[in-house]
Amino acid sequence: MPIKAIPSRRRLLLLAGAALGTSMLGGIGRLALADSDDDDSDNHYEESANTSFTPANTGLNARIVVVGGGMAGATAAKYLRLWGGTGLQVTLVEPAARYTSNIMSNLVLNGSRNIATLDYGYDSLAAKYGVGVKTARVVAIDAAARTVALSDGSSLPYDRLVVAPGVEFSDAYGLTQADYATRTPHAWQAGPQTSLLASQLAAMQNGSFVMTIPKAPYRCPPGPYERACLVADYLKTYRGAGSRVIVLDENATIQAERETFSHAFGVTHAGVIRYEAGVTGIQIDPVSRRVSYLDAVGNPQVIAAQAVNPIPPHRATGSSPGGWLAAAGLNNSADGRWCVVDVLSYESTAQAGIHVIGDAASCGLPKAGHVANQEAKICADAIVRLLAGQQPDPAPVANSACYSPITAGTASWLTAVYQYDGANRKMVLAANGGNTVGATAIESASVSSGNFRQMTTWFNTLMGDSFG
Ligand SMILES: Cc1cc2nc3c(=O)[nH]c(=O)nc-3n(C[C@H](O)[C@H](O)[C@H](O)COP(=O)(O)OP(=O)(O)OC[C@H]3O[C@@H](n4cnc5c(N)ncnc54)[C@H](O)[C@@H]3O)c2cc1C
Structure with a gap:
């Protein structure tokens, strides 16, 4: 999608956040918000796009299957090709032809948005980045043979598997x-x-x-x-x-x-x-x-x-007893609902070669779309480094940003930066300057119509970065 106006400094920061490496992302995302005030009505472009980036031949060769084309999986597939290059055969497996964004979907309830405005396809991932898109559901993972079985009866071999299937909902109440x-x-x-x-x-x-x-x-x-x-x-x-x-x-x-x-x-x-x-x-x-x-x-x-x-209550999709994710032993949190990962690479602590990102993962970060996008980039970066015989980035940073409409025309925002705590091998909240003691997420000082307008900019940027 074309960018409609000359980028301001803040837009450049947002676009740079979409395009640069993971260790820069948290800081840049945070800067983008810090640069704006609560009533910034500067909102003139629709979607960011990395149209000038073309996958190169990096010399790396591997087959990577990504399960789930939501916020986490779509981002991972795209950035694996961008950073890993044309030698990475990336196949995205997703049962739905199109994705409906949860983000902004509360605005459908009050009639502010038509649900069709939340619809995203996979054409850009395929055409611009060379991601192979397979419309099917994963029904089993064979971790020993390194294959996934699909609902259409076929199977796909992989060297690395990225699992991003979101959540399923329990019968309750x-x-x-x-x-x-x-x-x-x-x-x-x-x-x-x-x-x-x-x-x-x-x-x-x-x-x-x-x-x-x-x-x-x-x-x-x-x-x-x-x-x-x-x-x-x-x-x-x-x-x-x-x-x-x-x-x-x-x-x-x-x-x-x-x-x-x-x-x-x-x-x-x-x-x-x-x-x-x-x-x-x-x-x-x-x-x-x-x-x-x-x-x-x-x-x-x-x-x-x-x-x-x-x-x-919900849990990682496929983690119920008898589910495909449970059968692969990936739901190894104490309650069996989530997939515990090494937060440097998002590799499962239960199964080597399988990475879990997004809401299905248990990693100390909130279950949110903006965060899923960040996890996907940290994971993609780690996989590329591992394939090149290197170690994952030892100091990843992630940020969470979220706008919340409070009325049909006003919104608040929330942001937090997380950094790696090597002593405890966890992502922890960071305050300005990297001091983690007493760090908290930051709420907007006020609820305003300017925040509401900026929310649209943030949303379009995030979705453009994940699907565009
Ligand atoms: C009302 C609402 C408002 C929200 N607002 C915000 C917000 O403002 N900001 C924010 O950051 N987050 C927000 N979120 C949270 C955000 O939507 C999720 O955290 C995010 O979608 C998680 O991404 P994911 O990729 O893990 O899961 P999803 O986006 O759900 O994607 C999972 C994908 O996996 C696919 N899949 C499932 N099973 C299989 C299988 N067996 N084989 C292949 N594919 C499979 C699904 O079809 C789906 O496309 C909101 C959520 C809701 C419900």
């Missing part, structure tokens, strides 16, 4: 997968459930919209609170003062942007959002939409809801 698909959508994987939830919201009269939040770790820490704000904004704008959004959080407290969301719940959407932390024993009747639970002090409560949006 008395609900099944069929309930999520047809009656009580979680919409935590953007697509038909997002549209279903939007239509249920649009059909509400004065009444209660009940949503639930699972115990961390879950995908996109600020996402549920952002959704509560947008639904509240929609209901009070279009349905009057009698509507309520009731947030039942299984966590003890708000999991991200605590100051921002406390203010949003208590002031911006006061009287509309009721936030309850520390709830247990949630049960949902998908037909009557009756929700029962125990509040934080153990008292039983019942709500007759007009719409119910359960966000169920």
Whole structure:
């Protein structure tokens, strides 16, 4: 995609963040945000693109299969070709012809976005970077033979495998997968459930919209609170003062942007959002939409809801007992839900030669699309170095950046920089200057329309870097 305007210094920083090596990325991403103020309305280009980069022949030769064409897998496939060169045969295996972005999908609920605007294809990865795209699902991994079996009956050999299959959702609260698909959508994987939830919201009269939040770790820490704000904004704008959004959080407290969301719940959407932390024993009747639970002090409560949006507990796709990822022994976290990796290379600590990135990985970073993009680059860089007989970068840096709409026209932001702690072999939050003691994620000082405009710039840049 062409860049529509002459880049400003901030745009150049963002574009450089998309194009440079991993150890630069965290710092540059952080700089890009630090360079902007909370009300920067400078937003004139649509998508970044690395059109001037053509894979070279680096002399490296290897077959690499990437499983999953989401935020992590698409980025990894692209950067493996960019950095590894034409000798790397990179095959991306993805069952869907096109990807629907979760990021921004809460804006479909209030009608701000059409879901078609969240649609991304794989044509650029194939045409510009020479990634082979195979439309199929991985059904088994043979780690000893170094092959993956696909749903079309074929198999692919690999020298290195990158696994990025995202998450699957557990049956919970008395609900099944069929309930999520047809009656009580979680919409935590953007697509038909997002549209279903939007239509249920649009059909509400004065009444209660009940949503639930699972115990961390879950995908996109600020996402549920952002959704509560947008639904509240929609209901009070279009349905009057009698509507309520009731947030039942299984966590003890708000999991991200605590100051921002406390203010949003208590002031911006006061009287509309009721936030309850520390709830247990949630049960949902998908037909009557009756929700029962125990509040934080153990008292039983019942709500007759007009719409119910359960966000169920989730886990790495394929990690349920009998699943393909479990069969390969990759889900080696203590609870069997996630894949533990060496954060220098994202290589599984259970299976040599297999790397796991994105939401499926357990690596100390938040489960987020921006982070998945960063993990993919650290992983791609490490694979290229390993193929060249070198060691992975010993000091990777990653950054997390996220904007959260609070109303239909305003947003906040959150950013954090993570760096490698060699003593503990973990990624840890870093403060300015690299001091990790007391470091925290940084929230925007205010909620503003300028942030909302910048959110679009950030989103387009991120998606352009992953798919463009
Ligand atoms: C409502 C919402 C809002 C969000 N907002 C933000 C935000 O503002 N900022 C942010 O950074 N993050 C946000 N996120 C989180 C972000 O979307 C995820 O963290 C990100 O998509 C994770 O990337 P991934 O590649 O691991 O998984 P995905 O993007 O889900 O991709 C996984 C891919 O793997 C494929 N796959 C699955 N199984 C197989 C198989 N067997 N074989 C082959 N392919 C397979 C799937 O089809 C899918 O395409 C949000 C999430 C939600 C739900």
